[in-house]
Amino acid sequence: MAIRLFHRDHPTLRLPLISKDARFVIWPGVGAWQANLNYVCLEPGEANVPHIHTQSEDTIFILEGEGTIHDYTNNISLPFHAGCVVHVPVGVKHAVAADRGSHIVSVGGPCPADVPLLKKVGALPADAAPPST
Template sequence: MAVRVFHRDEPDLMMPIISSDARLIVWPGVGAEVANMNYVVLEPGEQNVPHIHAESEDTIFIIEGKGSVRDLTNGARLEFEAGDAVHVPAGVEHAVCADRDSRIVSVGGPCPPDRHLLRLLGVE
């Protein structure tokens, strides 16, 4: 295995269940064993479908914008802005929301990769 470079505009897989512009950049389908990195854009008013990563921790770094993350397991809503990192423990139902009049751009994703999510996308 050698070092590789991937570009945001040439995603290997799109993830419409996360957002209308969610791109899976690094994942097992391109040779990663435990790494996973998504590039996600949420337009104002858009949010993820609430979901759980049963066996993965989800880390989301906010590059642009401000919004909130809903922790549905614990009944909380936390606001974030550019420069913040959101950490979601395994098994916590959550949704990222562009609910503060701002477009959100983020990178991150569940690690290890969420095999259930990959199956929902028709791959693995």
């Protein structure tokens, strides 16, 4: 497979679980099973549906805005702002919230790609699997 170029304005998947404007740019649907990159815009007052990545770490770089990352597993909420990186370990129930009066723009996502979650929400077929090498 050769190097490819993608653009945030031409995502192959949008996922309302994350936000009204969650664009999956790099994910298994484009053949990327080990990497994942989402471009996400949260409007003021908007938040992710709390969720868990059972096999992936989630890393989110905040490009614009400020908000709060809620860790429901450990009962912790941490404020963040543009320039911060949020890291969520495997198995931690969490949600990002634009709850500090501004919108949020971020890039990142679970790595490896969260195949169980993508199957659960119908973004991948139940029998989807990475190609054998």
